[in-house]
Amino acid sequence: MSAADRRDATSGVDTTGHEWDGIRELNNPLPKWWLYIFYASIAWAVVYWIVMPAWPLASTYTKGLLGYSQREAVLADRDEALAERAAHGAPLLKVTPEQISKDSGLLEFALANGKAAFGDNCAGCHGAGGGGARGFPNLQDDDWLHGGSIDEILRTIRVGVRSTSPETLGGVSMPAFGRDGSLKRDEIENVAAFVRTLSSLAPAPTADVAAGGRIFATRCASCHGAKGEGNREMGAPRLNDAIWLYGSDQKAIVETLATGRAGVMPAWESKLDEATLRSLAVYVRSLGGAQ
Template sequence: MSDRERDEHSGTETTGHEWDGIKELDNPLPRWWLWIFYGSIVVAIVYWVLMPAWPGLNGYTPGVLKQSDRADLVRDLAALQAQRGQGETLLMSASLDQIEANPDLQAHALAVGQSVFGDNCATCHGAGGGGAKGYPNLRDDVWLWGGSLAEIEHTIRVGVRAAHPETRTSQMPAFGRDGMLDAGQVSDLTEYVVALSGREADVAAVGRARQLYADNCAACHTPTGVGDRTLGAPNLTDREWLYGSDRDSIRTQIHNGRNGVMPTWEGRFSPAVIKALAVYVHVNAGGGEASSVAGETATP
């Protein structure tokens, strides 16, 4: 007969443990729980026999089934590489225009381009290519360096102000920071740019800045302000502004001369992937070739 204490309320034996007047009852585990526990042990033993499980000095036990996740991964990667290789061959053998004209080839290029864009370009240009302040919108028809397929591919390949020897490059001077213009002249020039975009501006300031613009800005942005995509000079007459269209943003740009950088992707991506990315960007922008220099406006 058990000599262990029984709880006076439930009649169940205790384990002998007590804490702050609370005694631990020696209740048996539920039968269903025990069967699951024993079943888990059986499954574990079967797994040890069938699958790689036990580490050793020279590797591990391979198991009866000889299963290897590493071998599966190598095989899957080889199959994926073979599939991609076929796609790259097709892309490399076709021109950019031929890729867009062939529905099957275009679909393949778009699939590749979307994946590459999401992993490498969306951080700056946004998941949908809509851009942000300081990062160009790739979904409109305004292009700083041109929006044709060939021009987009070239920009992706060489970058902007990047390390590539053929990189696209331009420089907006820091007129205020470097002392080329004083604060009053920067403010007058701000009003002149506002007027170029068709908005109301200080007439007196615009008059004072006319010669300033001709001497310092017209060489790149042209006398009428429509820009020059061969130089990467933005159009100042439209409503598209990379760094903002309010007076403070324009004044800051004239004063500091911000110049963004886009990396060169040549050497990181294969030529076929660059083609696919160019097609993806071009198609998602509507396939147009309008640029930031289209149209003219009267000089203020």
């Protein structure tokens, strides 16, 4: 086909020479502005490959002349934030945890810091204000499984209860008398009914409370005390008060006795810095029930 044949008579533009059923394709050049942007993009890509991290290699990647790394940028930001927080928290480390409450400036800082850390780390289990839930102790009351002095609270937060820390509290758990078969069903019902009487709750009418009391003396008192007064060393809760971790109705107590209980409080020592741990202890104690 000659050049003249290829020209489209109507538009005067060359065609590509392709033809489908008498329809021919015009061969319009690309617009200049489009081409320039296209070339500029290519040039930009080449520059980018040279200065920024770009190409994957067998075990690494091209680092680029600027050596920029998002990961390092994030780590640097984090280190800066941690250093800033540590600097703010440093005064808390200069006094004993007990003394923090005696200095209004330190106390104010510790409470604000502790409140924020509590929301981030603890509220999921203990509730937003430390109000607790079934199996998760209320931190606002005057009843402490593991001690309510600031040092004891700090210790609980540090090492946890039945946690993975080698120093964890809660070396003993509540045995599963039902599951391990050491108490029969009716014995469990009886001792559960007796446990209710320790805190002046009405026992189940069908239960033999006296028989339950005899079982309590031999099987339970070693941990919970003869009158159910509890044993903090063991983390065995008081049973003669109105505060229940797992519920006070006959059914809940029977379940506690049948399946056992082993609440887990994580250890925070390795996850939070010392100033935050101290702030948390001060904050938790401020929630109420300070001893």
